[in-house]
Amino acid sequence: MTLAQTQSVALLGLDGHVVGVEVDIADGLPGYSLLGLPDAALSESRDRVRSAIVNCGEVWPNRKVTVSLSPAWLPKSGSSFDLAICISLLSAHETVPAEKIAEIVFLGELSLDGRIRSVRGVLPALIAAFKAGITTAVVPADNLKEAQLMQGMEIVPMHHLKQVLRWLRTGERQQEQEFDLQWEHSDSRLDFADVAGQPAARLAAEIAAVGGHHIMLIGPPGAGKTMIAERIPTIMPALSIEQALEVTAVHSIAGTLMQRSPLSLLAPIVSPHHTTTRVAMVGGGSHVIKPGACSLAHYGVLFIDEAPECGPGVLDSLRQPLESGTITIARSIGNVTFPAQFLLVLAANPCPCGKFTGRGRNCTCTSQQVRRYLGKLSGPLMDRIDLRVQVEPVGRVDMAKTQLGESSVVIRDRVIAARAVAAQRFANMGWSLNSQIPARALRTEFQPERAAMNFLHDELDREHITARGLHKIIRTAWSFADLKGNKLPTMDDVMAAYTLRGKVEA
Ligand SMILES: Nc1ncnc2c1ncn2[C@@H]1O[C@H](COP(=O)(O)OP(=O)(O)O)[C@@H](O)[C@H]1O
Ligand SMILES: [Mg+2]
Ligand SMILES: [Zn+2]
The missing domain is CATH 3.30.230.10 (Ribosomal Protein S5; domain 2)
Structure with missing residues (x-):
């Protein structure tokens, strides 16, 4: 032979x-x-x-x-x-x-x-x-x-x-020790119980998990933005086995299974640094085409800290995945598509020096610098962010309390129940999360209660909100309604959503 x-x-x-x-x-x-x-x-x-x-x-x-x-x-x-x-x-x-x-x-x-x-x-x-x-x-x-x-x-x-x-x-071979196929459900190191105070940010995180709403946390350094963002996966529903296999396959190609267990059912979190490149964010490479951060965060959280510091074009490269849940990399050998369906969590300081509080104390930036700083993020990307939360440093009263905050398990159970209600409502509609309700459906089938709708239309007439803002509020209001067991978003749900909307809008 x-x-x-x-x-x-x-x-x-x-x-x-x-x-x-x-x-x-x-x-x-x-x-x-x-x-x-x-x-x-x-x-x-x-x-x-x-x-x-x-x-x-x-x-x-x-x-x-x-x-x-x-x-x-x-x-x-x-x-x-x-x-x-x-x-x-x-x-x-x-x-x-x-x-x-x-x-x-x-x-x-x-x-x-x-x-x-x-x-x-x-x-x-x-x-x-x-x-x-x-x-x-x-x-x-x-x-x-x-x-x-x-x-x-x-x-x-x-x-x-x-x-x-x-x-x-x-035919002889030494038996390897096989691993038990034990799926891992939780990560005991991180828990929302660790976060003192911060009721608004905690609620926003919960709503984000319920409806898959992209979220931005704004606050001075040390306020707990990173702490909160890192804990969002712990309140998201566990992955199904099918989803977990998909996530593991992506991580396998990227070579990142050292950081993430192949047997994890926990929603992944990936935090690219703001100096990251476009290729690292969305994928690419010269010989081997590797998935980027947005695909490693598939079915989980993509957390970008100090988002306004990202290089030009890096954040905008997320538009395709935010739109379609996939990222396509064009190559002479043909296009390669990776899945990239993630919850985007952005964190930002309020100004370049980070100390702006609204009263200007300690902040050394000019008012123009302050205005321009978050303005870097405006436009198509911000259109996708439903929730925009101010995180103030936690006060000494909250820090001094010995009682722990509500734990992730408890919050996660509420999230799972609320998501089930939404999934049933959207059965056969081609989407499953409140953040994905198309604009047309918001105007027809998915309007809040009459009084709440009238209120929003008045706000629109007074130019307190834009049409885009109106849609964000309704989508978010549905997540409040699902959490509270309301059939339709009530006035209260809409008001709650109103306070969590993106304040500065394009
Ligand atoms: N609400 C809070 N509860 C408990 N610890 C907090 C809280 N906020 C901040 N900390 C403490 O401060 C540290 C820095 O918080 P971090 O999340 O990194 O802030 P930021 O990302 O806003 O700069 C945390 O690791 C934690 O020890
Ligand atoms: Mg931080
Ligand atoms: Zn400043």
Whole structure:
């Protein structure tokens, strides 16, 4: 036998494609060629594979080696093909039984001494392999936890090339300790009970979680904005298993499963720094297209602290995901789309020095600077922010109280109940959250009570609010109504929403 074939997987965004890895060893001048659109990292596989083979005491064929990855048109990148190429090569060299490897998918990077290194994208790769009818996968042992999520496949975790060869030749393998498939429901480190006082901001956070309303927190440094934002995921409903798998797949491709457990049902939170680039925010990259912060926050919270300090265009790049829940990255090899359905939480100081309180105490900024500062955020982005909350530093009375605030579990139960009411109301409508009610539906089916509506129209006539502001208020009022069990938003619900609307509007 001088020809052998096995499989690996190429990823384009979240979509995996099974790739045939075929090796032919022919007589002729010793050489090595790799066919099938490899990128630089993949082209270097030759050196890794060769060293690994030699260092494991195997024989490198001193003949003409041709490796062909098919389909040829599909761009292939990275080092995760190393193991498949190595095994296929040894099989073509007749040192590994060919019939054994024909039905297996191999994922893993080889280090020079034969150790198998973890790779990104194992979960989406396995999903693709499973869909293609492959039932056995060899994966790097370090990726086992994530790989085990692919139930219905036999997962063979391996640390070293030598182990793989022993298994293929003799069927012997050392049992890895499997992880319990225990989904993690909560993060005990963060709890709303830690937040003293701040009734308005707490309520706004709860409403944001109920209706999926994007929110902006404005206040001086030390007021607790970051503290509150970080706790929003703890009051959001747990992810369904399907949602969790999607989130894990995105994190797997980005290589961020060290920070987030593959088995977490907690809504993710991602906090890019304000110096972050557009690519880091929405995704991209030159060889491998990686998801950005907005996709890592899928089904969770995207928290941007000191939002007015973000570079030009960075925040605006969020417009597509805010609009559609997905982000598309255009590339010559084709477009790649990642999911990006997140709750946006912005935090900002009231002015460049941060100390502006309305009375101007301590603030060293000019009134023009103060006005301009938050103005940087106006426009299409602010259109999407339903809630805008002033966070004042907590007073000493609240800080001195020994009694803890309401805990996240209690708030979360209310959020879950309110969301269920909304989901039932919107069944078959194509959206499920109050923040997603389209403008037309707000004017027809989803008006608040008559008196409340009259009040809003009066406010509109007096130019106290804009038409856009009116819509934000009604959407938010629905979340208050759902929380309180009102069939329609009442005057009280509308008033409550009114105080939480974006004060400065475009
Ligand atoms: N309401 C509060 N309850 C308890 N601690 C608070 C509160 N507000 C601020 N703190 C304390 O102050 C620290 C700084 O708060 P932080 O959330 O970072 O403020 P900001 O983001 O507004 O600058 C917190 O880590 C916390 O220890
Ligand atoms: Mg902060
Ligand atoms: Zn200032």
